[in-house]
Amino acid sequence: MASTLLSFQRAHKSLRVAQSSIRHTGTVPEGTSDPRKELIRRVLYPPNIRNRATPTGTWLPDVGRRLQRAIPSKQAHETIERAWLLHRRHVRRGRQAELERKFECMRAAMEKLRELDPKLYAEANKDEDPRARSPQETEVWKSLRGSEKKAFDSRIRGLFPREMRTPTDTPPTGGWNYEYTPILRPN
Amino acid sequence: MFSFRRVGRAYAGLPRVRGNATLQSTPAPNSDIPPPPPPEAKRPEVKQGAKENSATAAEPAKPAEESDKKAGRGRKYPSKRPLINLEHPRQWNRPVAAGALPVYDYALAYIKRDAKSRRDELEQYKTLLQKAENTPDFVPKDLEKLKEKISILEVQSAINLPSVRWKARNGLADMTLPVYRYLLEQRWREEGALDLLMERIHQMNVVPDLLPSLHPSFDLRVNFPEPPPENIALRSRTKRKYQKIEPGVFLLPEQTRKPPMLYTTVFHPEPKLYTLLMLDLDVPDPENQTFQTYLHWMQPNISLSAFSKSPIPLPTTHTRYVPPHPQKGTPYHRYVLLLVPQPSETERISVPVPTDEQRLGFNYREFAEKYSLDASKGGAAFMWREVWDETVSKIYKDVLKTEEPVYGRAPRPDRYAEVKQAKKYTL
16 A cells, blocks of 8 residues: 555656557447447447547646646645645634633633632522523513514524524515514513 | 557556546557647746746656657756755755745745744743753753743744755755754655555564564665666676665565665664664574574664764674575565664663574574663664575575575375385286
């Protein structure tokens, strides 16, 4: 495996790799009328003259020029790649450092709270169910209609508001509702 | 319909690349039919001009492809890479002219800025280390961490610079700088050289047969003279040049008559002591119906570092080199060259010179245990194979001065010997 890799690396690859010495179009010799024979002949000896680009781009006559335009220099490509990855590394590390700083601030604040007031600290540490409805909210909710009830419940604090209309292929026949007012929670 | 052509030398050993427009895999670089003319024969002028500077032989600059170009194009390309090494140094130049590829200019500027900030950080850490070393109460662990950080920064501050990378690729590495040592080690480990060596060593079963584990820490390249030319008349008239050997290949006994040239790339700057050993793993032992090892060469206390000369100037002989002599009738022999690290980096070990009788049946495991040589801690290795040749008879006559043994399998007992003696037809 490694020897194949090494020989690949050391191989001086040219763009015109192999050209068979017999090149022919798919012309059928005169006189044959048997379609099966013609089919077999076309399968066994497909035309191998390449002078036109394939529709999907699997073969192009000017691959060399395109490659040269895309990657004019391997060394330059490596430099650009390294610079880009270095940039991404800096951004990533900056983000991570900022997140860590914020977390550390939060942790220090909670630690301070624990020293000062354990009861409040316990309150602060309680898990909050974001979907829970307070008593006032439940009263408001009872007075709403069906779809409005759903819209009320879908607004969870800290998350994406799930009032989105079900995506369809075509827009609604009624058009855009300019008079839409969102149903907000009391607090 | 399919015609077979003689494959050119350049394509002889290479795997067939599945490139563009291949149906049949017969390569025909010297085909009689000229290739169809390309639709746009122009080349992007700017990039070409920028590439032709004095020092851009960075990548395998496709000399084989260029030498295959038709004479009709009018241009002659060199078929060899330019000679660039520390004796003939060259300067790095940009591969692309300024302004030709804006993204390259941005990338270069970014890398330079980053390198500068790394260098500044490095200076800060160095002053920190100095202060820490001068204060009486210091924690060794913290010092170690500081030193590690400094070594990482030394590499990071230069590893992205294209000039540094180009120099490391082209034999202009300055081994005093850690970044070059790092780049060379990375190249040896990741680009296939170490993998090839370990593949051969494990596939040829050197590892369980000779030693339990082997983890080389530096690159060892072995050069032996080239095999004799095919033309018999030239055999005694040409001087054999030394050529590099791939690990695991078969060599002729006449190539290994004289000790090899050992080229090393060591990655540690401080000098360490190594013991050189050359062993034949497949000498037959008919009494025990097994194989034993033969010690061909031993040289303890070889000092190697990143600045030591390459090839290794082999010191005064400790145990003289006996050329490999695979016996007639035996299957191929494996020969292993080891550079095992000694337990102490500075203290020399004294090994008694083994006699010729002690060479046969040399037990490497015992030897390593006695002198605490551990090949899993580092070192280097190499191996090749050989098979009997008429030259071996000469080696026995001239060098070993003993009678040449011939080995073979014991004749099979004839089960029907008695039956053959008895009469077949009673009359």
